[in-house]
Amino acid sequence: MKRQGIAEALRDGIAEEMTRDERVFCIGEDIGVPGGWGGAFTVTLGLAEKFPGRIIDTPIAELGFTGMAVGAAMMGMRPIADMQYGDFLFLASDQLINNAAKMRYMSGGTVKVPMVMRAPIGATGRGSQHAQSMERYFTGVPGLKVVAVSTAYDAKGMLKAAVRDDNPVMIFEHKLLYGSKGARAEPGAVDATSEIPDGDYTVPLDRAAVRRPGTDVTVLGWLLMAHFAAAAAGTLAAEGISAEVIDVRSLSPIDYETIGESVRKTGRVVIVEEGPKTGGVSAEICAGIMERFGDHLQAPVVRVASADVPVPFTPILENAYRPDAARIAQACRDLAGR
Amino acid sequence: MNGASAANPPALPDPQDRDFLLGLYGTMVLIREFEERVKFLFLEGTMPGTIHQCQGQEATATGVCAALHADDWITSTFRGHGHALAKGLTVQEMLDELFGATTGCCKGKGGSMHMGNMAKGMVPGIAIVAGGIPLAAGMALAFKMQRTQQVVACFFGDGAVAEGAFHEGVNMAAIWQLPVVFVCENNLYGASTRIDKVMKNPRISDRAAAYGFQGETVDGNDVLAVHAAARRAAEACRTGQGPVLLELLTYRRTGHSRRDACHYQAKDEREAWFSRDPITRFATQLLARGDITPADLDAIKARIDSQITQGVELAKQAPQPTLADLTTDVFA
Numbered sequence: 001m002k003r004q005g006i007a008e009a010l011r012d013g014i015a016e017e018m019t020r021d022e023r024v025f026c027i028g029e030d031i032g033v034p035g036g037w038g039g040a041f042t043v044t045l046g047l048a049e050k051f052p053g054r055i056i057d058t059p060i061a062e063l064g065f066t067g068m069a070v071g072a073a074m075m076g077m078r079p080i081a082d083m084q085y086g087d088f089l090f091l092a093s094d095q096l097i098n099n100a101a102k103m104r105y106m107s108g109g110t111v112k113v114p115m116v117m118r119a120p121i122g123a124t125g126r127g128s129q130h131a132q133s134m135e136r137y138f139t140g141v142p143g144l145k146v147v148a149v150s151t152a153y154d155a156k157g158m159l160k161a162a163v164r165d166d167n168p169v170m171i172f173e174h175k176l177l178y179g180s181k182g183a184r185a186e187p188g189a190v191d192a193t194s195e196i197p198d199g200d201y202t203v204p205l206d207r208a209a210v211r212r213p214g215t216d217v218t219v220l221g222w223l224l225m226a227h228f229a230a231a232a233a234g235t236l237a238a239e240g241i242s243a244e245v246i247d248v249r250s251l252s253p254i255d256y257e258t259i260g261e262s263v264r265k266t267g268r269v270v271i272v273e274e275g276p277k278t279g280g281v282s283a284e285i286c287a288g289i290m291e292r293f294g295d296h297l298q299a300p301v302v303r304v305a306s307a308d309v310p311v312p313f314t315p316i317l318e319n320a321y322r323p324d325a326a327r328i329a330q331a332c333r334d335l336a337g338r
Numbered sequence: 339m340n341g342a343s344a345a346n347p348p349a350l351p352d353p354q355d356r357d358f359l360l361g362l363y364g365t366m367v368l369i370r371e372f373e374e375r376v377k378f379l380f381l382e383g384t385m386p387g388t389i390h391q392c393q394g395q396e397a398t399a400t401g402v403c404a405a406l407h408a409d410d411w412i413t414s415t416f417r418g419h420g421h422a423l424a425k426g427l428t429v430q431e432m433l434d435e436l437f438g439a440t441t442g443c444c445k446g447k448g449g450s451m452h453m454g455n456m457a458k459g460m461v462p463g464i465a466i467v468a469g470g471i472p473l474a475a476g477m478a479l480a481f482k483m484q485r486t487q488q489v490v491a492c493f494f495g496d497g498a499v500a501e502g503a504f505h506e507g508v509n510m511a512a513i514w515q516l517p518v519v520f521v522c523e524n525n526l527y528g529a530s531t532r533i534d535k536v537m538k539n540p541r542i543s544d545r546a547a548a549y550g551f552q553g554e555t556v557d558g559n560d561v562l563a564v565h566a567a568a569r570r571a572a573e574a575c576r577t578g579q580g581p582v583l584l585e586l587l588t589y590r591r592t593g594h595s596r597r598d599a600c601h602y603q604a605k606d607e608r609e610a611w612f613s614r615d616p617i618t619r620f621a622t623q624l625l626a627r628g629d630i631t632p633a634d635l636d637a638i639k640a641r642i643d644s645q646i647t648q649g650v651e652l653a654k655q656a657p658q659p660t661l662a663d664l665t666t667d668v669f670a
């Protein structure tokens with residue numbers, strides 16, 4: 001056992017998979033440059049020396065390197081692509097959505113695309129184009145698996161499961177959760193470290209995780225919002241409100257079994273999302289809950305999400321934009337009182 | 339609507355004129371001192387956000403923008419402070435923006451990576467590498483359709499030429515002979531990656547020939563060479579001979595962003611480029627003329643220093659947005 005942050009856990013996970021399976025390689029911008037950073041958030045730091053020729057630094061060409069990952073995967077390799085910031089997935093999305101996600105179906109089930117795309121998201125003082133919550137743009141794409149990792153344990157386990165999966169898997173990470181130290185440290189970072197077991201383990205790509213059991217209200221969130229939801233639950237406990245916090249974690253497909261068990265128990269649901277409210281993943285989860293467990297709800301589902309605006313730069317507005325523990329707690333109070 | 343002046347643009351000043359040259363020098367010093375102060379404020383922790391700075395690259399922005407008329411336009415990138423100052427944005431509106439104030443050039447909503455002012459011919463910086471290239475071609479298409487005499491100078495880095503957006507944008511500008519000067523600031527690195535790792539042909543201006551238009555490589559640390567090339571390019575654009583690709587060879591003296599220590603830059607390379615610093619070089623040239631003294635240059639720097647100091651004081655007290663500002667400006 002050792003205590004690790006998400007960046008270190010991902011790094012070890014990638015290294016272990018590369019050692020286990022020589023088809024695994026990494027591709028992306030600034031991921032293996034000597035004297036460089038090991039990617040924008042240090043995840044691949046030091047791996048280029050360990051795995052010569054298998055940490056591939058590309059030109060700034062997201063569409064290109066993503067397409068190459070798709071092609072290499074089709075020919076039997078197991079690429080892990082690194083998107084410096086999730087926002088640049090828009091450039092790569094043609095290859096992901098039109099090629100990676102559809103190859104299997106279009107080919108009548110004869111093609112496999114076992115690739116991983118990792119991308120950090122989150123509003124972090126960088127302004128509108130380095131901040132977006134990108135998961136919503138990919139969760140509705142049949143043929144793509146989408147997960148979001150909020151703890152170091154999950155990050156390593158889901159990374160490994162994704163590498164071993166025969167389908168394209170997108171892993172969303174959060175800039176405030178890497179826990180990277182030193183030069184690349186982020187102001188406002190939240191502790192997402194875990195005890196990491198010594199041996200090999202995987203975490204399934206289709207299961208939510210109950211982070212804190214409770215009986216009065218179910219709070220669903222992922223990435224940074226899972227942490228804020230847990231903080232809100234702590235506050236609420238002191239007030240006598242018992243919130244069950246679920247880290248949704250697998251965003252496509254969504255684990256309605258775990259969610260349903262909780263909804264049947266509490267009858268009240270708050271869904272928290274960092275992206276804008278309109279068109280978010282929370283809308284899909286809300287509809288899914290209504291269809292499956294509507295009869296068990298004692299009050300309408302509540303969403304706590306960001307404003308329907310681009311991410312603002314100035315800290316005052318950025319903090320007002322994004323949900324925080326106080327807003328989540330208030331939504332739970334309001335709902336529990338109904 | 340796009341700021342086109344009705345009359346023919348006024349002639350540009352004589353490039354040998356003493357005041358004009360001192361103006362170029364002043365702009366370069368302004369950019370350097372602004373960036374140094376911002377770096378200090380950032381490291382000190384008073385300034386929020388992230389920063390991408392341009393110390394060492396002052397001659398590119400200065401030389402190009404001095405070749406443009408007031409109603410010409412520029413597009414910029416995440417590394418846009420120098421472009422903004424050279425295009426005439428004020429120290430105050432930029433510092434206010436960096437401090438997230440409503441008096442900033444983008445009301446605190448843009449920040450360092452999106453500096454701009456539509457009233458001054460600068461589109462907010464586009465932080466997606468190469469994202470400004472097709473956009474600038476589109477602006478030039480508008481100028482052509484509107485039959486104005488305007489030109490857009492589109493700034494981007496060496497890293498951008500690997501993106502599809504570069505190739506799509508320059509090709510369309512070429513086939514329709516659009517008035518856009520593509521200004522590639524080749525500082526040898528895209529983030530931590532040196533150009534020789536990511537291009538087989540590192541002569542970026544050669545790309546123009548592949549698409550059938552003019553390209554030129556220029557010493558980007560020689561402000562007069564940059565200026566002369568930019569004048570020729572803008573003139574070509576105005577007479578329907580556009581577009582033009584200018585590759586300006588330069589070097590970033592500071593980190594890519596934030597606290598980057600540049601360990602990927604070789605020591606001898608850094609030293610070689612430091613000895614070609616654009617400001618020191620230009621100062622030497624100016625002093626050799628005989629009609630400019632060290633005291634003249636010192637006075638310029640002193641004036642700029644106090645301007646920036648005053649600007650910082652004001653910016654620290656500038657009005658911050660209220661929550662009502664969160665939802666404004668989304669739609670026109």
Ligand SMILES: Cc1ncc(C[n+]2csc(CCOP(=O)(O)OP(=O)(O)O)c2C)c(N)n1
Nearest residue numbers: 088417465466467495496497498527528529
């Ligand atoms: C599409 C896209 N990919 C990656 C990035 C991350 N990024 C920001 S700046 C940069 C390097 C850009 O290099 P260059 O174009 O040479 O400009 P310079 O930084 O040297 O001014 C990278 C990779 C980005 N902003 N946009």
Ligand SMILES: [Mg+2]
Nearest residue numbers: 495496527528
């Ligand atoms: Mg560069």
